[in-house]
């Protein structure tokens with residue numbers, strides 16, 4: 111199945127439950143808005159494009175779970191649910207963006223039955239478009255990888271972070287489809303271990319040779335010449351760096367990406383960011399992007415076992431900003447860009463992609 115989709119028989123959202131990986135590959139059904147929000151917060155569904163689809167399907171779900179005396183109050187109730195879904199996690203722009211897209215569809219309707227039909231159709235289109243976009247992105251990105259390339263990746267920006275195919279790992283799959291042999295070094299990605307729990311699983315499923323390393327070994331791997339490219343995804347890309355980063359864009363991605371990019375630059379390893387235009391936020395500067403802070407217990411405990419005294423102060427940001435000066439290639443569904451970006455050209459490519 112896809113990472114997330116609509117279950118027509120049960121009239122609800124079905125998703126791969128990523129909290130159960132790697133031991134179980136099971137499906138979770140979100141039948142209510144509360145269950146969807148909990149699923150997003152707990153990372154049953156995760157990764158920017160998959161969160162976009164979750165938001166889109168969330169609005170469709172809300173149209174089914176609400177009743178009201180008038181269409182106006184119905185729209186208000188659905189919009190309140192939609193807002194709650196959109197703010198379940200703050201950093202990936204795709205979540206709030208796709209909630210907004212489907213809400214616009216709702217606002218163009220004049221009856222509950224029309225709203226239910228049109229929002230679901232719009233959400234399904236968003237999910238389909240994600241897969242198609244990732245395919246195009248992957249094909250562009252694959253041109254950067256030679257036969258035999260050894261890629262390091264951080265977190266999981268694969269099929270399970272999107273509706274299907276993936277962004278960073280989509281580049282690897284497309285290169286493989288082109289007949290190239292590509293191997294991957296997967297950073298474990300503490301503290302939630304998306305690298306070890308998720309990236310390894312999907313790479314092995316697709317017969318890609320993968321080696322898992324603890325995050326702290328990435329510098330050594332680069333020193334030893336084991337890495338030809340660092341390929342990562344993004345949760346939000348801004349073109350305006352704000353006070354801290356100035357004119358250059360910034361890539362927000364899983365905590366530790368910045369460190370990997372600094373190391374890669376130090377070792378002349380090209381830094382490749384693979385993300386669709388839907389992850390680019392042209393409205394905000396880096397100063398306005400909220401970096402999600404996660405539960406301290408994710409560090410104080412490891413899988414239910416105490417890892418630090420229970421009252422230990424913790425700083426647990428989920429994402430970090432990597433300035434575009436450290437990015438060698440930005441790959442989207444419209445092509446490969448070499449920063450510094452020509453903002454006008456990049457935005458007009460995004461406009462064309464949106465048509």
Ligand code: MRU
Pocket residue numbers: 153156157158159202264265266267268271272276277278304342343344345363364365428
């Ligand atoms: O906290 P997560 O697991 O949702 O973080 C995911 C990432 O950081 C991914 O690299 C990013 O969303 C890109 S997904 C194609």
